[in-house]
Amino acid sequence: MRDxxxxxxxxxxxxxxxxxxAQGNYEIQVYGAATVEPKSTMVELHSNYTPDGQRYVIxxxxxxxxxxHETLEITQGLTSWSEVGFYVFTSEQNGHGVQWVGDHxxxxxxxxxxxxxxxxxxxxxxxxxxxxxxxPDTWTWEIRPIIDKYLGxxxxxxxxxxxxxxxxxxxxxxxxxSPAAKVGYDFSKKISGGIEYxxxxxxxxxxxxxxxxxxQIFVVTDLNVSPKWEINxxxxxxxxxxxxxxxxxxxxxxxxxxxxxxxxx
Amino acid sequence: xxTRRELLKLSGxxxxxxxxxxxxxxxxxxxxxxxIADYALELAPRRTIKTIAYNRQVPGPLLRFRExxxxxxxxxxxxxxxxxxxxxxxxLPSQVxxxxxxxxxxxxxxxxxxxxxxxxxxxxxxxxxxxxxxxDLLRGQYTGEHGxxxxxxxxxxxxxxxxxxxxxxxxxxxxxxxxxxSMDPAYNVSTINGRVLGFGEPLRVKAGEQVLFQILNSSxxxxxxxALSGHLFNVxxxxxxxxxxxxxxxxxxxxxxxxxxxxxxxxxxGAWVMGEVRxxxxxxxxxxxxxxxxxxxxxxxxxxxxxxxxYLRFAAAVQALAPAPSQATDTVTIPLVFASKFAGHGxxxxxxxxxxxxxxxxxxxxxxxxxxxxxxxxxxxxxxPVHLHRHSFELxxxxxxxxxxxxxxxxxxxxxxxxxxxxxxxxxxGPTLFHCHQQNHMDAGFMMLFHYA
Numbered sequence: 220m221r222d223x224x225x226x227x228x229x230x231x232x233x234x235x236x237x238x239x240x241a242q243g244n245y246e247i248q249v250y251g252a253a254t255v256e257p258k259s260t261m262v263e264l265h266s267n268y269t270p271d272g273q274r275y276v277i278x279x280x281x282x283x284x285x286x287x288h289e290t291l292e293i294t295q296g297l298t299s300w301s302e303v304g305f306y307v308f309t310s311e312q313n314g315h316g317v318q319w320v321g322d323h324x325x326x327x328x329x330x331x332x333x334x335x336x337x338x339x340x341x342x343x344x345x346x347x348x349x350x351x352x353x354x355p356d357t358w359t360w361e362i363r364p365i366i367d368k369y370l371g372x373x374x375x376x377x378x379x380x381x382x383x384x385x386x387x388x389x390x391x392x393x394x395x396x397s398p399a400a401k402v403g404y405d406f407s408k409k410i411s412g413g414i415e416y417x418x419x420x421x422x423x424x425x426x427x428x429x430x431x432x433x434x435q436i437f438v439v440t441d442l443n444v445s446p447k448w449e450i451n452x453x454x455x456x457x458x459x460x461x462x463x464x465x466x467x468x469x470x471x472x473x474x475x476x477x478x479x480x481x482x483x484x
Numbered sequence: 485x486x487t488r489r490e491l492l493k494l495s496g497x498x499x500x501x502x503x504x505x506x507x508x509x510x511x512x513x514x515x516x517x518x519x520i521a522d523y524a525l526e527l528a529p530r531r532t533i534k535t536i537a538y539n540r541q542v543p544g545p546l547l548r549f550r551e552x553x554x555x556x557x558x559x560x561x562x563x564x565x566x567x568x569x570x571x572x573x574x575x576l577p578s579q580v581x582x583x584x585x586x587x588x589x590x591x592x593x594x595x596x597x598x599x600x601x602x603x604x605x606x607x608x609x610x611x612x613x614x615x616x617x618x619x620d621l622l623r624g625q626y627t628g629e630h631g632x633x634x635x636x637x638x639x640x641x642x643x644x645x646x647x648x649x650x651x652x653x654x655x656x657x658x659x660x661x662x663x664x665x666s667m668d669p670a671y672n673v674s675t676i677n678g679r680v681l682g683f684g685e686p687l688r689v690k691a692g693e694q695v696l697f698q699i700l701n702s703s704x705x706x707x708x709x710x711a712l713s714g715h716l717f718n719v720x721x722x723x724x725x726x727x728x729x730x731x732x733x734x735x736x737x738x739x740x741x742x743x744x745x746x747x748x749x750x751x752x753x754g755a756w757v758m759g760e761v762r763x764x765x766x767x768x769x770x771x772x773x774x775x776x777x778x779x780x781x782x783x784x785x786x787x788x789x790x791x792x793x794x795y796l797r798f799a800a801a802v803q804a805l806a807p808a809p810s811q812a813t814d815t816v817t818i819p820l821v822f823a824s825k826f827a828g829h830g831x832x833x834x835x836x837x838x839x840x841x842x843x844x845x846x847x848x849x850x851x852x853x854x855x856x857x858x859x860x861x862x863x864x865x866x867x868x869p870v871h872l873h874r875h876s877f878e879l880x881x882x883x884x885x886x887x888x889x890x891x892x893x894x895x896x897x898x899x900x901x902x903x904x905x906x907x908x909x910x911x912x913x914g915p916t917l918f919h920c921h922q923q924n925h926m927d928a929g930f931m932m933l934f935h936y937a
């Protein structure tokens with residue numbers, strides 16, 4: 220029994236460390252385990268531009284080359300351990316103008332602080348629709364475990380996400396494995412730098428060849444200028460054929476607190 | 485055969501017996517014994533935590549000493565780590581004060597020590613562990629190692645019908661990210677005398693009684709605000725020292741290590757709650773029921789809407805100001821600048837005094853008999869309850885206020901980004917520790933040792 224626990228643990232760690240994750244380039248983010256506090260809202264704008272991406276229309280899907288994605292993410296804290304997020308995806312591209320791409324909803328729960336776990340753990344599930352000209356798989360579902368840990372100036376997070384297509388060509392594929400991970404380092408209280416990794420390995424148990432996997436690595440910086448603001452900027456490369464070769468991303472977030480501040484709360 | 489009198493003479497009246505031979509320890513029985521040992525503390529129904537306590541109780545036993553009358557205390561350390569007991573607020577030689585930084589010998593794991601000293605000055609003091617905790621939130625002040633210590637004056641200690649000792653404490657700590665971008669301890673449970681509100685016996689009072697509340701904040705890191713619904717506190721002493729102007733106030737603020745002595749006239753019969761004014765800490769348990777004789781029903785809590793506290797309310801009246809010591813003598817000013825050093829979003833800040841962290845910190849040598857003005861210049865975003873060992877200091881200037889005097893303390897809260905001045909007379913030669921009383925701050929460099937020239 221004890222050996223079994225060890226094997227499960229080793230498997231979990233190895234799984235977390237593996238690459239692969241089917242990330243649409245609308246919201247490129249490795250999640251941390253913390254959730255938004257109750258009676259407060261986080262509004263984020265994800266801006267992603269692909270200077271060098273897919274140049275051809277394939278199966279009716281627009282090319283990503285020179286696409287500008289703007290995603291509005293609104294996350295509302297529910298309790299001290301839960302939140303729900305809403306996404307509005309848009310795309311701008313020469314010849315197509317500004318287009319609505321789709322919407323997602325993402326409830327999330329986390330392990331409460333009072334449990335004193337040595338790592339932050341949360342679990343999100345994301346359900347949503349994207350228009351077929353932007354994603355042939357229109358209705359998708361994702362479940363994303365999130366594990367993170369601060370160690371002094373270092374920060375580590377892994378998101379070994381599993382994805383499922385509900386409507387589209389990959390509906391018979393089953394669960395796809397799409398991990399993301401981040402390692403960061405605090406150069407100062409306000410400036411952190413790090414590496415983010417995103418991948419889509421394909422179907423669990425029957426991964427794509429490396430050539431056909433999504434593999435992206437971003438060099439990023441996080442600017443912690445204020446507890447109210449979240450700023451993340453990065454440049455990513457995709458070395459495989461299935462990946463956009465260059466992507467520039469930015470996240471600008473603002474935290475709104477709706478609580479009536481009282482000194483006795 | 486050595487008599488106790490000879491022993492005291494031999495040891496300079498006040499020594500820790502770890503410096504003496506085994507024979508000396510056996511000469512006379514101790515006046516008090518303290519056993520430091522692991523303890524399962526029942527904070528609430530079905531909520532027990534493992535901690536360390538004195539004599540298997542939290543708070544530890546109340547020690548009542550007579551001012552000027554030597555006492556002997558045997559301490560046995562049953563834990564697996566070194567310990568030391570600090571006698572907070574007493575004017576004791578460094579060897580027995582209870583801080584290893586000053587030279588008090590540690591009590592090794594499984595070992596014993598005998599503390600012999602002459603307690604002074606009179607007033608409400610306390611005793612507690614003074615060991616390093618670091619990231620171990622089950623050591624040091626995070627434990628139940630604290631107790632009340634009352635040094636009674638030779639004359640009548642006062643007029644009251646009942647004296648009640650209360651200790652405010654926070655438990656079950658974990659490091660969490662804080663608003664300032666670093667990790668800080670946060671607590672799941674807060675108690676009065678080791679129990680959450682509604683668990684344990686209420687305080688029983690009678691209509692017309694004068695009750696003297698002796699309240700201690702033994703929290704490792706947290707400031708607390710206390711109110712007793714339906715009643716006012718008449719504050720008569722701060723840190724055990726009588727204030728020039730006792731005042732009626734609706735609530736008390738106590739920083740870690742601070743004590744307040746307050747008389748309450750029990751003139752509002754019923755069942756009431758005495759507890760933390762801030763709702764989230766009350767919800768974590770910090771409260772206790774106060775029941776008048778013959779009263780029943782659920783204790784009432786009247787939620788204050790503001791926090792109010794001002795040390796200056798208790799200061800000497802302006803028109804009554806005698807020439808301040810600093811005007812009468814050549815007071816030497818010592819600026820002490822407090823600042824933090826970022827150590828990562830996943831770590832607690834490190835702390836500096838005048839740019840250096842302990843043990844690199846160094847104060848100027850003190851001259852016996854000299855009056856000193858300490859300028860606490862807090863350039864951080866945290867409040868700091870700073871404590872000077874073995875001496876009392878006088879509050880002289882609070883942020884944005886004119887000069888004051890008359891309030892004697894051993895611990896004072898210096899608000900973030902402010903300056904607060906105190907004065908003290910160097911009248912107790914020996915290494916003297918100065919530090920922030922937040923366990924996580926003192927562990928991370930916020931300490932300095934004064935030496936006498």
